[in-house]
Amino acid sequence: MKSALQELNLNIVEMEDDTATLDGGDVLFTGREFFVGLSKRTNQRGAEILAWAFKDFPVSTLPVFEGLHLKSFCSMAGPDLIAFGSSEPAQKTLKILQQSGNHHYNTLILPDDAAANCVFMNLSGKGQVLLHCTPEEYPNSAKVFETLKDHLLFPVSNSEMSKVDGGLSCCSVLISKTGS
16 A cells, blocks of 8 residues: 555655554544544544644544444545434434534434445546445435435445445545646
8 A cells, every 4th residue: 555655646654653553444534624533443642643644634533432443333425424323322423523523514314334334536527426335235224325416326235345344435545636
């Protein structure tokens, strides 16, 4: 991964503190600010290093009460739109997010926490594209996604990744690169 990022001439910051842990699944970037889930895989020191690396953006921490990491029950589903699962632990984290964030976000509440792990892209020529789990996997959550009329929806099977607690975002690294 490091060599691929270097080939794109992207700035790379390495965590050199052995006590710091930071899992990508605990980092939610809204385009305006970062939310970092404090979980079994991410600690306060990891969040502090992320804040140092991205000084131009506010960084808030959120507790992960249940599940592998923050994106086990939430992710960006559009500009200023966060998909959240409906379980009690997910909703507790959502309340804290709403109180700690610097911006207001609309929410898309899904019946299934795992279905809230989706991948949003704003693609030139395509518009707002959303990869989400298939109706076969989460039929009730798929119905909620179908209410997003401004999105080009792509249901993607996540059945194999879910066997190891992986979500759709675990299979993706989104890089915005202009020029060349």
